[in-house]
Amino acid sequence: MPQSASKPFIDVLSGQRQAIPPMWMMRQAGRYLPEYREVRAKAGGFLDLCFNPELAAEVTLQPIRRFGFDAAIIFSDILVIPYALGRSVRFEVGEGPRLEPLDDAAKIATLAARADFSKLAPVFEALRIVRGALAPEIALIGFCGAPWTVATYMVAGQGTPDQAPARLMAYQHPEAFAEIIDVLVDNSVEYLLAQLTAGADALQIFDTWAGVLPPAEFARWSIEPTRRIVEGVRAKVPDAKIIGFPRGAGAQLPGYVETTSVNAVSIDWTAEPAFIRERVQSKVAVQGNLDPLVLITGGTALDRAIDDVLANFGQGRLIFNLGHGIQPETPIAHVEQMLKRVRG
Numbered sequence: 387m388p389q390s391a392s393k394p395f396i397d398v399l400s401g402q403r404q405a406i407p408p409m410w411m412m413r414q415a416g417r418y419l420p421e422y423r424e425v426r427a428k429a430g431g432f433l434d435l436c437f438n439p440e441l442a443a444e445v446t447l448q449p450i451r452r453f454g455f456d457a458a459i460i461f462s463d464i465l466v467i468p469y470a471l472g473r474s475v476r477f478e479v480g481e482g483p484r485l486e487p488l489d490d491a492a493k494i495a496t497l498a499a500r501a502d503f504s505k506l507a508p509v510f511e512a513l514r515i516v517r518g519a520l521a522p523e524i525a526l527i528g529f530c531g532a533p534w535t536v537a538t539y540m541v542a543g544q545g546t547p548d549q550a551p552a553r554l555m556a557y558q559h560p561e562a563f564a565e566i567i568d569v570l571v572d573n574s575v576e577y578l579l580a581q582l583t584a585g586a587d588a589l590q591i592f593d594t595w596a597g598v599l600p601p602a603e604f605a606r607w608s609i610e611p612t613r614r615i616v617e618g619v620r621a622k623v624p625d626a627k628i629i630g631f632p633r634g635a636g637a638q639l640p641g642y643v644e645t646t647s648v649n650a651v652s653i654d655w656t657a658e659p660a661f662i663r664e665r666v667q668s669k670v671a672v673q674g675n676l677d678p679l680v681l682i683t684g685g686t687a688l689d690r691a692i693d694d695v696l697a698n699f700g701q702g703r704l705i706f707n708l709g710h711g712i713q714p715e716t717p718i719a720h721v722e723q724m725l726k727r728v729r730g
């Protein structure tokens with residue numbers, strides 16, 4: 387379906403600052419919305435919801451209908467890639483993801499080289515449904531996890547405070563660990579290309595755990611695999627718009643931007659504004675970076691924090707977002723307050 391209308395979100399990624407920054411929120415389809423909780427309850431498990439095209443499309447559209455955000459992000463998870471690689475992946479209520487740990491070289495040697503993409507067909511179908519239902523000026527974002535972050539869950543089998551199991555494996559068995567990373571790079575390229583074909587207008591690569599790595603390891607395990615994914619996608623779709631989110635990368639953001647060639651970086655709330663303006667926003671668009679906890683707080687604290695984001699980054703290419711996902715306890719009225727203040 388041709389989409390000729392201009393999309394402010396895509397315009398920013400293409401290099402054109404918008405007077406009113408386009409906005410969306412990471413985890414915008416989620417438990418803070420009663421309509422999400424209702425669908426979630428009837429879907430069964432979390433993965434059942436991800437792999438039900440009609441329901442996944444419905445929850446993707448809910449925050450667009452309610453708030454009129456400039457972008458929808460397809461409802462899925464970064465761990466669908468290990469799932470399609472044949473690993474066991476479960477989501478325990480209140481505990482987060484559980485995988486069979488890939489914790490020694492012998493197990494890594496049995497890792498499949500290629501995902502069974504037919505298992506991900508419902509995600510592509512959900513993208514087609516959403517693109518067909520969205521107004522042409524609203525962008526649709528596809529995504530994957532960065533290899534480092536996905537590997538941290540595959541190795542440990544779960545989230546941990548600092549992803550020590552994967553860091554240890556990367557130090558102790560770098561060749562074996564590189565095999566996991568290589569499989570994830572290849573399959574992420576194929577997955578992202580299929581999402582573009584199904585109707586995604588832009589892609590985001592989530593590297594939630596980038597910030598636990600020292601600089602040399604960050605270059606090897608976060609920057610380099612992400613660079614290869616961007617290169618692989620653009621080999622087939624040269625103008626593919628890609629946002630990187632190396633959470634906690636801090637002083638390493640300029641190197642990340644330069645080497646990966648992403649169109650934008652998503653920054654968290656700890657980012658130093660002058661540094662970001664001079665070393666990052668001068669090269670690419672910036673997305674962020676309201677602290678999700680101030681969105682829970684609301685009131686004048688929220689107004690002040692929103693004004694700070696706009697004062698810090700509003701003169702350049704900005705996509706207004708949170709610095710990480712919205713928390714389930716966030717009042718809906720505070721999201722409305724944010725939209726009103728940003729849009730004026």
Ligand code: CP3
Pocket residue numbers: 411412413414415416417426432459460461462463464465477481482483529545592594711
């Ligand atoms: O942003 C969106 O609205 C799109 C959907 C989306 C989800 N997960 C849905 C989800 C996206 C983009 C993700 C990415 C994701 N998943 C990341 C990277 C971004 C980030 O937040 O750091 C990571 C690390 C994961 C892995 C994951 N999935 C964890 C650690 C958890 C448990 C934590 C939690 O919030 O419960 C999930 C589950 C998950 N993924 C939920 C949602 C809405 C909550 C599950 C539920 O509703 O029952």
